[in-house]
Amino acid sequence: MRRGLVTVAALLSGGLAQAAEVGCEPLAWTLDTERALIAAATEAGDRSSPPLARRLVMRPLSEVALPKPPERAPRDAGAHAGLASVTVPEPGLYRVTLDAEGWLDAIQDGTYRRAEAFTGVRDCPGIRKSVRFRLDAGPVTIQVTGPGGAIGLAVTREP
Template structure:
């Protein structure tokens, strides 16, 4: 009887620890320390090559001059905001785009959407909301963000 109670208690503790790890800033699938630093000190970046902070001028979606329509249509198009920025990709590889606030990320290269290979997010981490990993070729790419929350900028980094 005691063995069952100890096993049940151990299971509850393990479940609680796993749940706690998935909340707050500990809930991301990969470390975002470099991105957090870029987003916290944007004046240190704002170049086109990674690692960099890129500013976004968010305007109403209907007035935004996006190179392509958002791949995922906003739930509330009338209240949607959008912004885009160009980045330089020095060599082919896996890159990250990280947002400090809620938003949909489209990465466009060669006139086509580049689908993320992975994404991670947390709703209760101050200064970090979402990050995607996307494989890019050397050259130029466009990152566009849509959503109902203003996003002042994004971090663009190379996967370590």
């Protein structure tokens, strides 16, 4: 009986793991590193250069001093915002990944950085979207607008 329960538990847990990955299949690139970073993220974070992760506490948009208005106006009048300051060590292509719904802008030298590519899904545990930006070395502000609560954010160098 005990061996049967262990077998059933193993089958169920394996099935759940496979089911979780099914929702991630439509992603255009693998985000395992970003998912692990976000899962371990804290509000303060322990790094200022990629790879890094933060848990952003989203505050009402009217209470956050954004460096620039969101490039896409929030659809919800009660939108919230959060900021992350990042120091890019060398120029290149970087991924900014969120674990929940939100719009993100990368601002460097006072200008919006254009997204090179993006991918996103709604059914992938720990990942909602990832956007690639070409960034210069130096400071970058990542601003996120969306619903209230907290949102996980990871910034990594494109492999």
